[in-house]
Amino acid sequence: MTNFLQQIVSGLASGGIYGSLALAIVIIHRSTGVINFAQGEMATLSAFVCWTLVDHGWSFWAAFAATLVLSFAGGVTLQTVVIRPLQGGPLLGIVILTIGLLIAFNGLTTWIWGGAAKQFAGPFSTAPINVGGVAFSKQDIGVIAVSIVVVILVGLLFTRTKAGLGLRAAAVNPIEARLVGVRVPAMLAVGWGLAAALGAVAGVMAAPSLFLEPNMMQTVLLYAFAAAVLGGMDSPVGAVVGGLVLGVLLNLVGTYVHWIGGELRLATALAVILGVLLFRPSGLFGRPAVRRA
């Protein structure tokens, strides 16, 4: 029972990371229909930036805040310079472009910081904390708390602010949004910035447990895809719930189904992706797509 509870909590912690990255993917997908394959590598780059600032003597939270701002600015710039010229063209062209960005960012981080894994001491100690005889890791609890705060902030931004209304309007109906004065291109850029900042949260939270290296987020990206697909690809709530469900599911399956264990963890996530796409493409929370042939 102790082990079961521990697995659930650590599953929720990794699920929070998957959910944050999934949320980034969903925000871009629902506004432009594009899947950003570079989201994971962008998050790795952000984590390296944060590590460098901490390495230069910044306190963790100051470095984290600076990283979020830089990532947001980076996302906005990226959308404006590279993505916007292709907007309106074939979607697959933009998707292939994001694969180019994936490769480029991976090369860039490898070039600057080298391929060797770095220790990234997070803000939370790895010491266990006892709750009724069950030892939970403080780091897990901290990551869960940060994820919850971030999701609430994003939720408030979307539902309680004028900018959020504009973002949603631009995503749901760009033409009519323009007619009522929403600056749609600016909103799309802000969406990319927001996604980059969310990815930065995921990257920085993942770095202490995964070791910081250029390929760190490649597997996390697949888990985030699985979370986003499970949640319905267009639903921000679904992405977060999908991430948490997936994190717990993978931990429980890895612990109790010995044939799968840790080695087939990625394969289980792929099975989730394929299963959902083939049998319930709208996921748990998405609206079924209606398409003319």
Add this chain to the structure above:
Amino acid sequence: MKLKLGALGAAIVVLALLPIPLSEFRTVQLATVGAYFIAILGLDVLTGHSGQISLGHGAFMAVGAYTTAILMVNHGVRDLWTIPIAAAVAGGVGLIAGVPALRLSGLYLALATFGIAVVFPTILKKFDHFTGGSTGITLFGKPTETGHGAGIWGMTNNEWLYALTWTIAVFCFLVAWWLLGSRFGRSLRAIRDSELAAAASGINRAAYKVGAFGVSAAFAGIAGSLLAINIAYVSPDTFPIQLSLYLLVGAVVGFFGSIWGAVLGALLIQFLPDIVGLIPHVNTKQAGPTTLFFGLVLVALMLLLPLVLRVGAAIANRGYSRAQ
């Protein structure tokens, strides 16, 4: 048509004479280029002509490579005879993969095939009694199975590998050329341009799309098999996700869909590290700069996409429309 046959003849002559001035090292490198060339041909058929994207062709290459390695090491089959078997096995896997792919639209197919490419190495590691796990399978020290061709016409082992790879590559090119100019290729392009119109013209969409997956995977299987024979070693790390993505870069560089351009893409995959190394103060001993430039090449090309597409379409379709 005459021009194309002439170009092909000239290319074959160049290919045959090329090893003479080149060092053994370059000869081996060019043999690897041949393997990439075949894999990109397969990707051209699938993505360029049937419109189905695959970010997972490295996985099909791995299927072919492991078929060859397991047959040679565990069953004592000679390397040459494992190549058609690798094509058949990978092609079969491709046909099976093509069925669920029918239900996925472009974006989700990209997602699913990306997932397969990421996951496949971990599956190879899991079933280690069959695949040798992380250590892989070494084909060295199997003199009865490898290097049989060395000695023919005074060829060294490396020259034999080069000759073998490029003979098969030219054969694959001819097959792709014939296929794409035939009813099969025309149907694929009709489906790519409008599924509805193709169906209305009586084309069995499912059969052709699945068929394209099978053919494309068979090409990748041959490529993987030849890669395994060339480097005499396979391991899960021989087929990382990067390989699949580089193949996509190669296909885009070679005017997506043009089997003539495939050779450009294959050369780029092999020689980009050397080209990047020419830039002053850039150390290509480390993987970073080369990877960065791979990405930048793809980004730059996609930004020039409208132009690339126009040129590519003109090159790819010229022969076919005139042939009707």
